[in-house]
Amino acid sequence: MSVFYKVIPRKKPGDPEAPVKYYAMQKMTGQATLNDVCDYIAPRAGRSSGSVKTIIEDCATAIAESLASGETVTLDGFASFKVTYKGKGSPTVEEFTPALIERINVRMRPKKNLKNAAEQGVKLISVHTLTTQDTSTENQEDTGI
Numbered sequence: 001m002s003v004f005y006k007v008i009p010r011k012k013p014g015d016p017e018a019p020v021k022y023y024a025m026q027k028m029t030g031q032a033t034l035n036d037v038c039d040y041i042a043p044r045a046g047r048s049s050g051s052v053k054t055i056i057e058d059c060a061t062a063i064a065e066s067l068a069s070g071e072t073v074t075l076d077g078f079a080s081f082k083v084t085y086k087g088k089g090s091p092t093v094e095e096f097t098p099a100l101i102e103r104i105n106v107r108m109r110p111k112k113n114l115k116n117a118a119e120q121g122v123k124l125i126s127v128h129t130l131t132t133q134d135t136s137t138e139n140q141e142d143t144g145i
Helices: 034-045 049-068 112-119 127-143
Strands: 002-010 021-027 073-075 079-087 101-110 123-126
Touching: 002 127, 034 049, 049 073, 049 079, 101 112, 123 127
Parallel strands: 002 123
Antiparallel strands: 002 021, 073 079, 079 101
16 A cells, blocks of 8 residues: 655744755545445445445444533544534633633544554655656657667
């Protein structure tokens, strides 16, 4: 499995005089949709793609309902989900009101085995290298080499 990246320049935020440093940024090659995932699972589970899709949608609904009830959701071997808040603080407990909560988020944390599986066997490939290879291949074709 190959994962692609490109190198981009960045300055330190808040310090315009800081030297530019170069960082890797992921370069996605496409998008797997719910239907793609269902098509992958269906033959392995002995189910139709439609029934797998229903199961996944029901799983998402169950997670959402559990989170809305104040529960943390843990799916062993997959991920855990919890609600997080972003907001402003108050000087005292008595002065705090729910209006200070600006946004409610859902945080998903992959379990170690899922994270490790994604990292195992991954080959990192620079998009710049691919571009250079494509250009040299085109030049070879143009010159008859």
